[in-house]
Amino acid sequence: MKNTKLELSVGIFVMLGIAALAYLTIQVGTGSMLNGDTYLIESRFANAGGLHTGSTVLLAGVTVGRVEGIRMEPSDYSAIVTLRVLSTLRLPTDSMASIKTTGLIGDKFISLSPGADDTYMAAGSRITMTESAVDIESLIGKMAFGSVDKDKAQQETK
Amino acid sequence: MFYWFGRQTLQVIFGIGDYSLFTVKAFCALAKSKRLVRRIVSAVHEQGTVCLPVILIVGLFTGLVLGLQGYHVLSRFGSQGLLGTLVSLSLVREMGPVLAALMLIGQAGSALAAELGIQRNTEQIVALETMGVNSHGYLVVPRLVASLLVFPLQTAVFVVVGFWGGSLSGSLLLGVDSGVYWSAVQRAVEAQDMRECFIKAAVFGVLSISTCAYQGYHSDRNASVMGARAVSASTTRAVVFSSILVLVADYIISSFFV
Amino acid sequence: MGTSSQKFAIQVEGLHKAFNGKPVLTGVDLGVPSGSIFTVVGPSGAGKSVFLKCLANIIPPDAGRILFDGSELAFGDRVSQLEFRRRCSFLFQSNALFDSLTTLENVALPLEQTTSLPNKEIRKRSLEALKQLEIDEYAGHYPAQLSGGMQKRLALARAIVTQPELVLFDEPTAGLDPLRRNAVFAMIAKYQRQFGFTALIVTHDVPEALVASDRVALLNQGRICFEGTPAEFSASTHSVVSDFRDSAAALQRELAVIRTADA
Numbered sequence: 001m002k003n004t005k006l007e008l009s010v011g012i013f014v015m016l017g018i019a020a021l022a023y024l025t026i027q028v029g030t031g032s033m034l035n036g037d038t039y040l041i042e043s044r045f046a047n048a049g050g051l052h053t054g055s056t057v058l059l060a061g062v063t064v065g066r067v068e069g070i071r072m073e074p075s076d077y078s079a080i081v082t083l084r085v086l087s088t089l090r091l092p093t094d095s096m097a098s099i100k101t102t103g104l105i106g107d108k109f110i111s112l113s114p115g116a117d118d119t120y121m122a123a124g125s126r127i128t129m130t131e132s133a134v135d136i137e138s139l140i141g142k143m144a145f146g147s148v149d150k151d152k153a154q155q156e157t158k
Numbered sequence: 159m160f161y162w163f164g165r166q167t168l169q170v171i172f173g174i175g176d177y178s179l180f181t182v183k184a185f186c187a188l189a190k191s192k193r194l195v196r197r198i199v200s201a202v203h204e205q206g207t208v209c210l211p212v213i214l215i216v217g218l219f220t221g222l223v224l225g226l227q228g229y230h231v232l233s234r235f236g237s238q239g240l241l242g243t244l245v246s247l248s249l250v251r252e253m254g255p256v257l258a259a260l261m262l263i264g265q266a267g268s269a270l271a272a273e274l275g276i277q278r279n280t281e282q283i284v285a286l287e288t289m290g291v292n293s294h295g296y297l298v299v300p301r302l303v304a305s306l307l308v309f310p311l312q313t314a315v316f317v318v319v320g321f322w323g324g325s326l327s328g329s330l331l332l333g334v335d336s337g338v339y340w341s342a343v344q345r346a347v348e349a350q351d352m353r354e355c356f357i358k359a360a361v362f363g364v365l366s367i368s369t370c371a372y373q374g375y376h377s378d379r380n381a382s383v384m385g386a387r388a389v390s391a392s393t394t395r396a397v398v399f400s401s402i403l404v405l406v407a408d409y410i411i412s413s414f415f416v
Numbered sequence: 417m418g419t420s421s422q423k424f425a426i427q428v429e430g431l432h433k434a435f436n437g438k439p440v441l442t443g444v445d446l447g448v449p450s451g452s453i454f455t456v457v458g459p460s461g462a463g464k465s466v467f468l469k470c471l472a473n474i475i476p477p478d479a480g481r482i483l484f485d486g487s488e489l490a491f492g493d494r495v496s497q498l499e500f501r502r503r504c505s506f507l508f509q510s511n512a513l514f515d516s517l518t519t520l521e522n523v524a525l526p527l528e529q530t531t532s533l534p535n536k537e538i539r540k541r542s543l544e545a546l547k548q549l550e551i552d553e554y555a556g557h558y559p560a561q562l563s564g565g566m567q568k569r570l571a572l573a574r575a576i577v578t579q580p581e582l583v584l585f586d587e588p589t590a591g592l593d594p595l596r597r598n599a600v601f602a603m604i605a606k607y608q609r610q611f612g613f614t615a616l617i618v619t620h621d622v623p624e625a626l627v628a629s630d631r632v633a634l635l636n637q638g639r640i641c642f643e644g645t646p647a648e649f650s651a652s653t654h655s656v657v658s659d660f661r662d663s664a665a666a667l668q669r670e671l672a673v674i675r676t677a678d679a
Contacts, residue, residue: 010199013206017311020318024250025352027344054348102239192529273516285512288472289578290501291529 037087040068043097043110043127048079050108050133051099057083059112064089067110083110091127092117098131108133180294180375181368184302187295194300201304205266205367209312212261217316220253221245221323228324229332238334242342245324250347250355251415252408254317255309259362259404262312263397267370270301271396274374275389283375298371302364309363310356317355354415361407366400373399424483425450425582425614426471431480433466440466442638444480448582448631453608453615455625458635459660464618465509467635468586471616472506473497485581502530505575509587511567513559513574519546520555523574530578545577546570548607565596572603576611583608585617589624597621601628622661626650634660 048070057065065085073080085091094115099108121127188194228244274297277283286293321343329336377392424447431444440463448454458464469475471482473489482489484504490496514522523542527533533541546552549569551562559567568588575583588604589597601624608615619625626632626646634642634649634657642649642657649657659666 006203007199009207010203013210014202014307014311016210017206017308017315020314021311021356023318024314024347024355025349054350056345192532277514280515281508281510281512282514284474285506285508285514286529288474288501288504288506289526289530290498291526296529 038065038084039087039123041083041085041091041121041123041125041127043081043083043130044073045079045081045097045099045130045132047132048081048099050101051081051110052108055107055109057085057110057112059089059114064112081110085112090120091115093119093121093125094129095121095127096129096131097127099133101134101136177369177372180298180372181302181364184294184298184368184371187292188299188303190292191295191299194295194303197296197300198303201300202308204269205262205301205304205308206311209262209265210315212265213258213312213316214319216257216261217254217319218323218326220257220316221249221320221325222327223323224248224253224320225324225327225332229328229334238328238332239338240342241324241328241334242339242344243346245328245339246321246343246346247351249317249320249324250351251412254313254320255355255358255362256404256408258313258316258359259309259366260401262309262363263366263370263400263404267366267400268393268397270367271370271374271377271393272389274371275377275392278375278377279385279389293375298368298375301367301371305363305367306360310359313355313359350415354411358408358411361411362404365403365407369400369403370396372396423450423486424448425452425485426616427483428471429481429483431467431470431482432478433463433470433475434478440638441470441477444635444638444640446633446640446643448614448616450614451612452630453605453617453628454631454633455617455619455629456633456635456640457618457620457622457625457660460620462635463638464620464635465586468506468584468616468618472504472584473500474506502578503580504582504584505578505580507571507575507583507585507588509590511559511571513567513571515559517558518555519551519557519559519562519570522559522570523577526574526578542577545573548610549573549603564592565599568592568600569603572607576607576613579611580613582614582616585615585619587619588617589619589621594624597624601625604628622663636660 051067051070053067053069055067056063057067065083068082068084070079070081072078081097083097091112092115094117096113096115098111098113100111101108115129191197224245225241228241229238232238232240232244274283277297283293283297286296324343325336325339328334329339373392373396374389377388380388380391383391427447428444431441432439433441444467446456456464456467466475470477484500489500514525517525520539520542523545524538527538527541531538543552543555546555549572551566551569551573554562554566559570562570585604589600592600604615604617605628607613617625617629626649629646632642632644632646632649633640634654636656642652642654644652649661652658652661
């Protein structure tokens with residue numbers, strides 16, 4: 001009958017739509033979400049330019065967390081970046097965080113390099129060993145107008 | 159001159175108020191409507207199955223074009239690897255909901271406005287009322303409920319097909335590694351973007367379908383045109399107004415999410 | 417009401433309606449006895465259709481009261497309006513059939529949307545209504561595939577399927593040939609007796625209306641200027657009534673004048 005045909009076509013459409021929806025939310029949408037328990041740590045950077053909420057945190061090239069928030073520390077004009085990392089990851093206290101770029105002008109992300117300490121960082125503690133973003137514009141400027149001083153371009157905070 | 163301006167302004171305000179009242183009335187009629195499920199199923203057919211081919215075609219070509227244009231822009235900076243990011247984010251955040259909504263307005267919305275316009279014209283709507291049938295409940299509610307369901311689904315289909323279109327032109331024709339493309343797609347789109355996408359789609363659905371229904375339902379309001387002309391005028395208004403509304407709403411919603 | 421010996425299905429008192437300041441109805445008073453066929457005749461533009469639409473509350477009246485089954489209709493009140501619409505059907509001049517639904521679906525629609533009957537019962541009743549009007553073999557057809565007379569019958573089937581107490585007919589014979597006109601009036605009379613509803617007909621086909629109805633009223637220039645039985649109508653010496661009733665004779669006289677002028 002005409003009615004069942006209508007129902008069939010509607011059914012097919014809805015199934016197709018839901019399949020697309022499920023694909024998007026599960027496969028693509030959560031591809032960047034963190035599964036499992038997480039905890040927060042902070043890190044201080046002299047310059048957090050280009051980093052934003054949601055930027056990835058990588059360790060050995062594997063996503064282990066995201067940037068939760070960025071704020072300015074008024075006492076010494078540095079940027080405090082809050083990171084949300086997986087609980088399964090236990091970071092030695094002397095680990096280092098550096099801001100890096102994918103490609104030449106790509107997205108900024110935070111790369112963690114684990115240290116060698118026996119003690120591990122607790123939730124809410126702060127990474128002090130950090131490496132700020134490379135200021136590509138000034139780098140290019142120096143390339144064009146003078147010698148590139150690699151040590152100066154990559155300022156290190158204490 | 160000032161009188162004219164004042165009158166126009168008042169007319170616009172009256173129109174907005176009347177339209178809002180119409181939509182609210184329709185949703186209020188939801189509770190009183192009988193045998194709603196069957197009407198909703200046929201409304202899903204109208205907006206869903208019937209419009210699916212258009213969504214597939216437009217989605218595919220949008221993806222293809224995004225892949226093509228994006229590749230040429232990105233290759234200037236040597237970052238073709240970001241093609242997936244570009245295609246997926248523009249599809250999910252903007253192109254998907256907006257283009258799918260515009261296509262649905264063009265096909266389902268205009269049909270709805272014309273259908274209601276003719277039903278108004280041939281006294282079918284008045285006939286419903288004299289039978290004690292709530293014409294909002296019978297004619298408008300199923301369409302609105304269906305739009306809440308169909309627009310997000312169509313948008314999802316549109317976006318997925320668009321991804322494929324992007325990969326087709328980007329990796330098959332222009333040589334971006336398909337693994338790079340798809341991983342960029344997966345990395346770029348976040349839960350936040352998906353939320354934005356589907357909130358937009360649902361809002362566009364209700365806005366455009368209610369606008370089209372309003373225009374068709376009140377096709378006799380405009381005293382200067384009558385009969386078949388009134389139906390065509392109200393269909394035109396339905397398509398134009400709902401397209402504008404979708405784009406305005408798109409800007410507003412985007413501004414909340416960025 | 418209590419004092420009146422006759423029970424009125426619908427009663428109108430001092431009905432006024434104007435469009436853009438132009439008065440159409442200027443104080444209509446009328447009582448339609450229960451279970452009768454009541455015809456309102458009148459020249460085109462006398463406000464017959466407006467009067468009927470006011471009764472059905474398609475157009476709200478400016479002033480006046482409408483009593484349905486002895487109680488006043490408050491059209492602002494949705495509950496009483498729905499109650500009225502459940503018990504009253506309206507037959508449009510244009511039939512107003514749902515052209516994208518089949519014949520059967522057209523008849524079933526009022527039942528589906530206003531009652532909680534099971535689907536089977538609705539189907540049974542709708543088919544019954546179609547059968548009674550002898551169009552059941554066209555149940556799967558669309559209204560546009562039916563002839564004018566069948567469309568009229570379909571509209572009547574849709575009107576009576578809800579078993580109304582009052583049916584309002586707006587020009588049921590407009591644009592039909594004399595044979596069809598007779599058929600429509602015969603149909604109304606037949607089903608009125610069968611179902612016992614009160615029929616209020618608005619028409620300008622005087623001779624047929626006189627034969628078919630129990631009472632006749634003449635609406636002219638926004639008021640009722642005559643009301644009585646068909647016999648009284650035929651015997652009336654009221655000038656508007658006689659003009660309207662004896663239009664053929666008047667035409668004859670007019671033509672005679674023209675012919676003599678030609679000669």
